[in-house]
Amino acid sequence: MIRRGLFLAAPIAAVIFAAAPLVAAEPVEQIATGAFDVKAAPEGAADAPIGTYKLDKVYHGDLDAIGTGKMLTVDTATKASAAYVAIERVTGTLAGRKGGFALDHVGTMARGTPTLHIAIVPDSGTDALTGITGTLDIRIEKDGKHFYTLRYKIPG
Known part of the structure; x- marks a missing residue:
């Protein structure tokens, strides 16, 4: 009698587990930190108060990469009031994963x-960084050295 009950229970359990949908685990936020070097070279004649610049960066630390981009700036008549927007492409290795974003x-x-917001462009990740999301914070010390904190998630 017991043997017959076990044989009936096994197919029922298989149906229950097979019918349960698999839920992908939410990626865990990771943090990468380090320093970076930046060069901003003006492009063409400034159309005061608007300027355009070519950006070249080298990231050190958890992010070992090269960044290239374009920046658009505007100054105002008020001292220490200004704004900028930029798009940057980063290519290299992040925590052992090669790719870009x-x-x-x-x-x-x-x-x-200052108010600064830097975000990873959605769906811009390539190779082992495909699907990456997150934000980057910058800290500039009094001696002019630049540091970053990248908070990111990568699926899978």
Whole structure:
């Protein structure tokens, strides 16, 4: 009698587990930190107060990469008030994964108080960084050295 019950229970359990949908786990946020070097070269004659620049960056640390981009800036008549937007393509290695992604920069300075938002452009990840999402924070120290904190998620 017991043997017959076990044989009946096994097919029922298989049907229950087969019918349950598989749910992909949400990627865990990771943090990459390090320093970076940046060169911003003006392009053409400035159309005051608007300027355009070519960006060249080298990222060190958890992100070992090269960044290239374009930046558009505007100054105002008020000292320490300005804004910039930029698009940057980053290619290299992030935590052992080779690939690239694009960054979207939006920065404002209001009488010396900065607001900065840098985000990974959706669906811009390539190779082992396909699907990457996240944001990048920048810190500039008094001696002019630049540091980054990249908060990101990669599916799979």
